[in-house]
Amino acid sequence: MTISNEDFLRLAKIVKAKYGLNLFEKKYLVESRLTNYVLDCGFDNFTEYLETVYADRSGIEMTNMISRLTTNYTYFMRESEHFLHFSDVFLPDAEKTKKEKELRIWSAGCSYGNEPYNLAICLNEYFGDRHRLWDSKILATDISFNALRMAKQGVYAEQALQELPLPWREKYFNRNTNGTYQVTDELRSNVVFKYHNLMDEIGFKKQFDLIVCRNVMIYFDEQTKAELINRFYDATVEGGYLYIGHAESAPKDIKYEMIQPAVYKKTMKGEN
Numbered sequence: 711m712t713i714s715n716e717d718f719l720r721l722a723k724i725v726k727a728k729y730g731l732n733l734f735e736k737k738y739l740v741e742s743r744l745t746n747y748v749l750d751c752g753f754d755n756f757t758e759y760l761e762t763v764y765a766d767r768s769g770i771e772m773t774n775m776i777s778r779l780t781t782n783y784t785y786f787m788r789e790s791e792h793f794l795h796f797s798d799v800f801l802p803d804a805e806k807t808k809k810e811k812e813l814r815i816w817s818a819g820c821s822y823g824n825e826p827y828n829l830a831i832c833l834n835e836y837f838g839d840r841h842r843l844w845d846s847k848i849l850a851t852d853i854s855f856n857a858l859r860m861a862k863q864g865v866y867a868e869q870a871l872q873e874l875p876l877p878w879r880e881k882y883f884n885r886n887t888n889g890t891y892q893v894t895d896e897l898r899s900n901v902v903f904k905y906h907n908l909m910d911e912i913g914f915k916k917q918f919d920l921i922v923c924r925n926v927m928i929y930f931d932e933q934t935k936a937e938l939i940n941r942f943y944d945a946t947v948e949g950g951y952l953y954i955g956h957a958e959s960a961p962k963d964i965k966y967e968m969i970q971p972a973v974y975k976k977t978m979k980g981e982n
């Protein structure tokens with residue numbers, strides 16, 4: 711089923727304003743991702759379907775649609791340099807400096823949960839028995855309800871675990887009878903999944919020691935990205951870090967200091 715240019719442009723403008731996503735060059739993607747759903751809902755053209763989405767005051771139809779339009783590609787140990795930095799620099803630093811033993815980590819744009827669970831595994835591996843002395847929380851957010859639902863379940867095909875070291879697979883996953891693997895309850899309890907649109911104000915109560923936002927801003931334009939990074943900066947504690955995807959460029963006037971490619975730090979007052 712095809713979407714008219716008029717319907718497509720209106721949709722692309724709304725999605726860009728509300729979610730930051732740039733669909734302007736992606737007419738085919740919109741058609742291929744939505745056609746079956748539109749037909750299943752009983753519409754025989756995009757115009758009627760989109761009118762229903764725009765008219766729905768609850769916003770549920772819009773969220774259902776956006777879940778189908780996001781690209782959720784992710785995998786364990788993606789850009790492993792970040793997990794090395796996390797285990798070899800971030801956590802040892804935190805252990806030395808955080809007297810109150812509190813850690814707040816945010817995986818922003820977490821997709822199916824591989825990223826926050828990967829961070830939770832590294833956290834457990836680093837602290838071992840000392841972990842119980844810490845109040846550590848990993849918040850994981852996304853705009854795709856579908857991705858969030860799957861992330862909460864934490865069920866993955868065997869193939870998805872291949873990049874994880876075998877001892878981690880054995881320690882942090884249980885094999886289901888159908889051959890899939892589920893993250894252990896204990897690890898799942900380390901991660902809180904929530905809906906959050908990165909275009910909105912960051913209203914979380916506490917600032918974060920680490921914000922991980924990788925392969926999300928790649929879909930945003932320069933201004934949207936710059937504004938988001940400023941919001942991240944305000945939501946980061948002094949001495950805290952931001953990880954972005956290696957394929958993503960940071961704005962020139964970024965307030966964080968670059969520590970290594972794709973790793974940024976909010977320097978402490980009085981520190982250079």
Ligand SMILES: C[S@@+](CC[C@H](N)C(=O)[O-])C[C@H]1O[C@@H](n2cnc3c(N)ncnc32)[C@H](O)[C@@H]1O
Pocket residue numbers: 729730731780781782783784785788818819820821822825851852853854857906907908909923924925926955
């Ligand atoms: C390609 S995945 C990246 C997942 C993971 N961070 C990684 O690097 O493997 C991008 C995710 O960003 C989410 N996303 C896109 N726009 C968003 C927005 N405005 N607010 C929150 N999440 C968004 C998508 O739903 C998708 O799950």
